[in-house]
Every structure is written in C-alpha cells, then in structure tokens.
Amino acid sequence: MQASTERDKDTKTAILDTAERLFSQHGVQGVSVRRVLVEAGVNVALAHYHFGDRDGLIREVLRRRVEPLNEKRLALLDQVEDAAGPNRPALDSVLRAFFGPIVDLLDEHPDFARLIGQLHVAADPKMKQFFLTLFGDVIGRFAAAVRTALPAELGVAERACRTLFTFGAMIHTLTNQADMELLVRGRCEVPRGELLLRELVAFCTAGLTAPTSVPGSGGTR
Amino acid sequence: MQASTERDKDTKTAILDTAERLFSQHGVQGVSVRRVLVEAGVNVALAHYHFGDRDGLIREVLRRRVEPLNEKRLALLDQVEDAAGPNRPALDSVLRAFFGPIVDLLDEHPDFARLIGQLHVAADPKMKQFFLTLFGDVIGRFAAAVRTALPAELGVAERACRTLFTFGAMIHTLTNQADMELLVRGRCEVPRGELLLRELVAFCTAGLTAPTSVPGSGGTR
DNA sequence: ACAGGTTTTAATCAATCGATTTATTTAATC
C-alpha cells in the first residue's frame, strides 16, 4: 500500500485533472463519469475503484485544491491581524487576504477557479452542503473580520447586501474570464495577478464603504 | 387553431412554469424533460409536441420572460437619456435603469431570476450563444452608456475589471438570495425591492468610480 | 521465484434518458 501509491497517484491524478477540466468546461452535471475516464485514457471502472462513486470523485476534485486555498487565506488573515496589533485591520487588507489566494488560483489552475465559481451558484442542496463544510470556517472568519472593519453606521440590511455584492464580484470574476477578454478586446492584456487583485480590492472597498443610501433614519440598525 | 390556443396555453404554461421552477432548483442540466412533464402533471410527450425538443423547451422558458425584461430596461434607459438632454446621464441613473427591472423580477418570479443568474455562469457554449442573442443588444447599449459615464482617467483594464465586478454583484444577488437570508439571520427582513436596488446602485457606483489603484502612470490607456 | 495485496481490465446490470410513433380524444368549421 505504501509503495503502490506512486502508480496509484498517477492514475488518480489523471482522473482528477481530466474531471476538473471537463467539469469546468461543461458543468459538473453536464459530464458523465464515463466521459471523464475515457478522456483520461483509463478504464471506466477506475473512478469507482478510487473514489467510490460519482459524488466521491466530485468531492475529491474540489478537496485537493480547496484545502491549500483555505490554508493560504487563513495564513494571510493571521498575518494581517498580527500586523494590525491592537487596532482593527483595515478593510482593504482583509479583502486582499481573502481575494489574493484565489486570484493566484485563477492563474495557476484556471479550470478549477472557474469550477469553484460555478459551484458557488449550484442549485443542488447536497453540493451546497458540501461546499459549506469546505468553506464554512474560512468564510466565517473573514466575514467577522470584514464586519468589524465596516463603517459603524451601516445597518444589518445594508451590510448583508454589500457582503453579497462583494462575493458576487469575486465569484463572477472566476467564472467569466471569457467575458473579460470580450471587454478588453485586445486593447490591452487581460487583467490578472496583482492588477486584477488591486482592482478587485479597490472596487469592493469603495462599494462596502459607500455612504449609506438609506434615507433619513440611517437604516435598520 | 385560434380558439384552441386557450387549452393550449394552459398546458404550455403549466409545462413552462414547472420547468422554470425545476431548472431553478436543480440546474438546467440536472432536470430531465420527463421529470418536468411528470411534475407538471401532463403527458410525457407533450413537451416535444409543443416545443420540439429539449432545447426548444429551455429556450421558451427563457424567452417568455427575458423579452419583457429587455423592453423594460431599454425603456428606462431611453427615459434616463432623454432626461439628461444634451448632458451625459449620470452613472447611477444608468445603473438604476439596468438593475431596476431585474430587481423587480426577483420579486415577481424569483425562480426565474435565479435561473437567469445560473445560466450567466453556464459553461455550455450553445447556451452561451443563445444567451448572447437574448441579451446582446441590451447589454451593448448599457455598456456604452456606462462607459461614457465613467471617470475619464480609467484605463481599459480597469474599466473591464470593474464592469465585470458590476455584473458579478448583480448576478450573484439573483442566484444567491438564500445566502442573503443567512446573512441577515432574522435580524431584519431580507432586503428587496427599492432598498436592494438602492444598495446595488450605491455599491456599484462607488466601486466603478473608485480612485484608480494603478500606481504611477494612471493605467493602460 | 513466489506469495500477497493492489491495481487494472472487460463484461454486464437495471434505470433513465431524449425522442418517435401510433392511437385516441377534444375542439372548431362547414
């Protein structure tokens, strides 16, 4: 079992890589296990041998990249909070810690980044639940950090809206890189890496801290 | 053929309503035509009779609500441009014309709103193409209006990024209303209607007009 | 070289899919 992991890993990785690509291109529900295995060039029974069933395959495709992503994000958030010392960390620092690792992922594994975005929108409740176990802790910590860095005069409703918008800006960027190419239309390179990160942070920081639009009272407190 | 449209319409509408709901709940690819028809309580051959094939059904589910949506948006944009007279319309007015009708849709047909958001992320190229024919003109006109209302010092890359973020904020709001409930957790009502619209406009206006984050040169012009 | 477990293979299962065909019922027209 010990030395056998080498061959094992090759086949497993081939299956996962192919699944990641196909899931990203056609949607998780649009790809059969058989197709993944055929395109990976391995026997059609090997997915069930290595991953149990279809859900096991999907879960492993996600798990192998989300876990490192979570670690990166939490490490950066720790760093930001340490640097702030007794003060509350600035909003843009928190956002940068949250967005940075996934902007990197967009460079390193664009198929996977797109897949993550797709699944954030996925309707299937079973998948939603698995997503919660994958991201729950990290999102919880960041949500708390963002909330303390937000203007105090924001009501619950405004905060909820803007948090959702912030997620939307990030996730849509993952899924719709193709639209970005249409938008720049060759007039410049497709924004990525540090430039993309900077714009994302700037956009969401400005949006989150915009003067409250609720008239009079200052909003539902 | 004339008087028969009455019965016809009932069955057709029942199929479309059920398809809209199921597509929204489980994803377009996650629902079979048979299931739609069974849950609609009609014979399993009627979808092919009324809509030709599976794609025809999907297209009609979209078309019947997107066309009125497009008309509303264009009418509002005309209104905004007329009111501006010789001046360029303000950014928030343009955004309000774009977001308003779909925020209404979120109230009137939440399943459909969610479905639209899902398909904006859909990977299938055939669906992407159909989406372009559905939304292409409207998005083109609004994109132009937004661009002229944007700060002049924004480079191509920044403009592309922020446009994508703006779409993301809107679309994510359509698909992830469930997250909104988690965010407010009963401390206030789920933001909707005018409040939601106002926040969305405020967020995106602030984000789009944020001072450019590109250091030095002022960005790629 | 041999024994043990692991990995791979080929064949097969019932279930479900989109689609078609044929037959029956319903409604409108003359």
Add this chain to the structure above:
DNA sequence: GATTAAATAAATCGATTGATTAAAACCTGT
C-alpha cells in the same frame, strides 16, 4: 351532425447513465 385539424395519451425505440462483478495483470517484499 359530419369533417378536419389540433391536442393528448400510451407504448416503445436505441443510447447512455452510474454502478457492480469476477478475472487478469501488476507490483512488492521476501
């Protein structure tokens, strides 16, 4: 009331799906 077209129903098609099985091939440690 007979004729004709539209709408509904029932039955069935081949193809594909996720999953299982039993045998073959492979590697490893001795």
